[in-house]
Amino acid sequence: MASDLVCPRCREPLLPGQPDCPYCAGRKKIPLLHREGVIIAAVVMVAVALWVATTFVTKAYAARQQQLARQWFERGDGDLRAQHLDAAIRELQTALAYSHDNFQYRLRLGEALAAEGHTRQAQAHLQALWDEEPGNGTVNLELAQLAVRNHDVAGALRFYHGAVYGIWQDNPAQRRREARLDLIEFLLAQRAHQQAQSELIALAADLPRDPALMLRVAGLMTKAGDHRRALQEYREVLGLDPNNAEALADAGEAAFSLQMYPEARDYLRRAITEHTQDAQAEAHLRIAELVLQMDPYQRRLPASERERRIMNAFEQAGSRLQQCASARVITPDRPLGNNPLATDYANWTARKPRVNPRALRRNPEQGDAAMDLAFRIERDTTQVCGPGSAADLALLLIAQRREGTTP
Amino acid sequence: MSAPDNPVPVVAAKPEVAGPVGGSNVRVLRRAFAEDRLFLLLAVVIGVLSGLSVVCFRIAIDWSRLYLLGSEVPPTGWRLLLAPALVGLLVAAIVMLAFPRVRGSGVNQTKAALYIYNGYIPFRTVIGKFICSALAIGAGHSLGPEDPALQIGAGIASALGRRLHLSREKVRLIAPVGAAAGLAAAFNAPISAVLFVIEEVIGRWSAGVLGAVVLSAVASAVVERWFLGFAPLFRIPAFQMFRPGELLAYAMLGVAGGFASVVFSKAIAFLRPRLKAMPHWTQFIQPGVAGLLIGFIGFIGFPQVMGAGYEYVDQAMHDQFTWQFLGILAGLKILSTTISFVSGTPGGMFAPTLFIGAMLGAAVGGAEHVIFPQLNGSSAAYALVGIGVLFAGFLRAPMTSVFMVLEVSGNYSIIVPVIIANTIAYLISRALQPAPIFDLLSRQDGIDLPSMEEQRELSVLRIEDAMRPPPTVVLSDDLTVGEAVKRAEHAGDELLLVRRSPAGWSLVRKDELAKMARLGKHELSLLTVLPPARAPVLHPDHPLDTALHYIYDFPLLPVAHRADLQRLEGLLTMADILHAYRGADDEPAPAPQMP
Structure with missing residues (x-):
């Protein structure tokens, strides 16, 4: 391809099809540029001019990019709030195309993707943000929620703790509390009651005096099986708002669960007064009252009352046994193998003559034996025939309290 | 690609470089050094100018995309169909009527400048490439800005080199220097740009070129980062070590x-x-x-x-x-x-x-x-x-x-x-x-x-591919002329090798020995009668090309062991070299003859 012709002036080869030498062309037009110093000076001047021009262009372009990014972000943010998720994702992606590293844009896009159900994409975005700011509370909370969605227990715990102890830009105490509440609900869903109780203790330690929030925490404590702390929390709520029907009912339930029946009765009565349509409260109130009426082991009970309660309990158990046995076609004449009801019936029949005021007064141990039999009958009949009447349930609760077992 | 190490300079094989340095040579050397320094300085200037141009080029692409396809990413609507088609027609007209050299690969045009056109890339091509590529890529044609950036850099470098009247060798090399600058700014990756230009355009590593290429690429990347920030091409998420x-x-x-x-x-x-x-x-x-x-x-x-x-x-x-x-x-x-x-x-x-x-x-x-x-x-x-x-x-x-x-x-x-x-x-x-x-x-x-x-991939012929086995008769310089004559009688070749002490080899002809004997120098040792000039010593792993530099002055070249220069591994003659290049290994090369 190289030409054989050479420039007569500079002896450089001429390019094919070009009669003028490219090296000499410049010389002819601008003789001054022969001098290398002048050329270098000119080059430097051109470079400076180009630098200034490039500065101007890049600044103008950067401003335009920022403007576009802001516009698209505002649109995307609006659509995200309006739950127009598809549009929000597109707009936030566009905003990011103009402002790659904007943390807020990326976070909102991650949230939009998560809300739309694009879990993998959301996770990738949020994980990248987490890599940059592992202590960011919002990112940790979003990642925790995605981990919950993915049934990733370990990941969820890690990110929830990251959120609880992370950095929050606005209202950090409230955001941390909400993150911890989310974590507790996740733990309860996982049946990790012990861990949930620990978190609840930490949460309750610096809980603001807000009845609604305290009620929520107390409810979670109840779910976690920590009735004692729950009752304490309800008491505090009632200290702030004595007529809070929800607190009264829940406090009654907590007291009921703790076998604190007098307290349960009082709370439940007040709850029903405040909010009469609470069926569960009414039922528990009825049972609590029965327990208090039927329990022969209450302190400072006169002997005659105690004997009466024993005899009532014994009769109640016998009647329950007969009902259950007749439903299952079991009589003393037709015992059904080694069915416990048959044994119970035999025992009850044998003991019945000894359960009278005189015998009980003469030998108090007869009372205990009668009550033990009554408790056993209630348990067996519940097992065979299902739950009985409120009185039967009350007897079972008395048995549990007597034997120290939890309900 | 590494250059072979030089043969042991036992003899100054090229008298022209061994002579005294005269006044004109000083000027030549000074000029050469001055040009080398200027070349390096120029590399930096080229890097700066290329960086600035590429920054403007990238912004031009983005502006044209904004205007032609809209600001949404990815673009939507009828613009998708219309913009690339209409801009394609416009660009074709511009290219065909105003900038015909803009078509094609910038890499190849830079290579053509290096190997064919003495470093010449018309500045017009730079302008055409800038405008047409910015329009086409901005309109959605599935092409990238790096190749045009490479050519823009090369074109700027070529224009500067020509204006400064650098030597032909430097003007040839200056286009790749600019190409590296353009590519470094486009990729924001100076090391890759340097490697690519060395690997694909220049094809060889040499300190002079490498220095200039590196300087221009770094200068260009610095300028690019100055204006567009340090963000890499992509945000790379952290990833775990693979198993x-x-x-x-x-x-x-x-x-x-x-x-x-x-x-x-x-x-x-x-x-x-x-x-x-x-x-x-x-x-x-x-x-x-x-x-x-x-x-x-x-x-x-x-x-x-x-x-x-x-x-x-x-x-x-x-x-x-x-x-x-x-x-x-x-x-x-x-x-x-x-x-x-x-x-x-x-x-x-x-x-x-x-x-x-x-x-x-x-x-x-x-x-x-x-x-x-x-x-x-x-x-x-x-x-x-x-x-x-x-x-x-x-x-x-x-x-x-x-x-x-x-x-x-x-x-x-x-x-x-x-x-x-x-x-x-x-x-x-x-x-x-x-x-x-x-x-x-x-x-x-x-x-x-x-x-x-x-x-x-080219296989390089080496001395060991061409050399013949060592001769049976080798003289040493402690022999007397009489003894040497006697030994030479048993040698088949006309030329004999003399092992010199403490190192090196000399050549002597049989008739020279006979003449010395006739002149009554029987008892004198070869050390005293032979001239001090020595033959260059080659090694078996030297490229065969190396032998061509010496074979005219020394028709028989000794091939010595690298660890023991007195140990002869073989001999090399012009016939052996030609024989090896022809690839004919079926018949032996003829014996060496005196020039």
Whole structure:
């Protein structure tokens, strides 16, 4: 391809099809540029001019990019709030195309993707943000929620703790509390009651005096099986708002669960007064009252009352046994193998003559034996025939309290 | 490519460099040194100017995209169909009527400047490339800004070199220096730019050129970062170290990338000459038709294939697409880039190569995750390796491909999968498509540029391939002339080797010995009668070319052991050298004769 012709002036080869030498062309037009110093000076001047021009262009372009990014972000943010998720994702992606590293844009896009159900994409975005700011509370909370969605227990715990102890830009105490509440609900869903109780203790330690929030925490404590702390929390709520029907009912339930029946009765009565349509409260109130009426082991009970309660309990158990046995076609004449009801019936029949005021007064141990039999009958009949009447349930609760077992 | 070490300079084989340094030589040397310094200074200036130009070029592409396709990413609506087609027609008209040299690969035009046109790249081409590429890429043609940036840098460098009246050698080399600057600014990756220019354009490592190339690339990258920030091409999410078992998965990616590279190369090789052979007037509409087709691909739901597509590579690395969609994008990008490129639309293939590689890598990674859920490599890791794979397989720059991935990712832990996958892709591509894409393009254009890959693969003949065994009679300089004459009687050759003490070898003819004997020098040792000049000593591993520098003055060259210069390994004559170059090994070369 190289030409054989050479420039007569500079002896450089001429390019094919070009009669003028490219090296000499410049010389002819601008003789001054022969001098290398002048050329270098000119080059430097051109470079400076180009630098200034490039500065101007890049600044103008950067401003335009920022403007576009802001516009698209505002649109995307609006659509995200309006739950127009598809549009929000597109707009936030566009905003990011103009402002790659904007943390807020990326976070909102991650949230939009998560809300739309694009879990993998959301996770990738949020994980990248987490890599940059592992202590960011919002990112940790979003990642925790995605981990919950993915049934990733370990990941969820890690990110929830990251959120609880992370950095929050606005209202950090409230955001941390909400993150911890989310974590507790996740733990309860996982049946990790012990861990949930620990978190609840930490949460309750610096809980603001807000009845609604305290009620929520107390409810979670109840779910976690920590009735004692729950009752304490309800008491505090009632200290702030004595007529809070929800607190009264829940406090009654907590007291009921703790076998604190007098307290349960009082709370439940007040709850029903405040909010009469609470069926569960009414039922528990009825049972609590029965327990208090039927329990022969209450302190400072006169002997005659105690004997009466024993005899009532014994009769109640016998009647329950007969009902259950007749439903299952079991009589003393037709015992059904080694069915416990048959044994119970035999025992009850044998003991019945000894359960009278005189015998009980003469030998108090007869009372205990009668009550033990009554408790056993209630348990067996519940097992065979299902739950009985409120009185039967009350007897079972008395048995549990007597034997120290939890309900 | 490393230059061989010089033979032991026992004798000054080239008297012209051994002579006293005269006044004119001082001037020459001073001028040479001055030019070398000027060349290095110029490299920095070229880097700055190229960096500034490339910054403006990239902004021009973005502005044109904003105006032509709108600000939404990815673009939507009827603009997708209209903009690439109409701009294709406009660009074709500009190219055909005003800037005909703008068509084609910037890499090849820079190589042509180096090897054919004495470093000449018209500045007009720079302007044309800037305008046409910015319009075409901005309108959505599936091409990238790197190749035009490379040519813009080379063009600026060429113009400067010519204006400053550098020597022809320097003007030739200055275009690649500018090319490195342009590429460094476009990729924001100076090391890769230097390697690519060395590997693909210059083809050899030499300190002088390397220094200038590095300076210009670094200066350019600094300018680019000054204006556009330090952000790399893609945001690379952190990824975990791979497990050794996962190397097999990356090897599979190498296989897929190798075949994809071959498909891409063959599609261009097949379509480009056919489109060029069409009537001349069709070249006015080919970019328009290409734009329409690409616009249609975008319009039916794949706008990601339009333009350079770096933002989508970024999204692929952040797991924003399913593996099936990634696979489709890789395939459609091959199609759209082929259409754009063969239509003669100005623009480069670097960005599409990265796009295809990233999409293919992430798709293969995603598919492997579905099949083997125990694999834990992230999409980003697969996409990065995919980029390297296509770079190695399609552009056939294996070294650059590895360093580019490292430079872009900033993560050294990925090097093993990159090397494995790249090597596999490179080998598959070489086996199925012998000519690399740049060589293919230059041959289609009727230019026979040196193929760097062929040069790398060229087997070099060495002294050991040509030398003959050592002679039975070797004299030493402690012998007397009488003894030497007696021994020479048993030698078959006319020329004899004399082992000199403490080191070195000399040549002496039989008749010279006989003449000395006739002159009554029987009792004198050879040490006293022989001239002090010594023959150059070669070693078996020297390239055979080395012998050609000495063979005219020394018809018989001793080949000595490297660890013991007195130990003769063989002899070399002109006949042996020619014999080796002819490749005739069936008959021995004739005995050496005196000149």
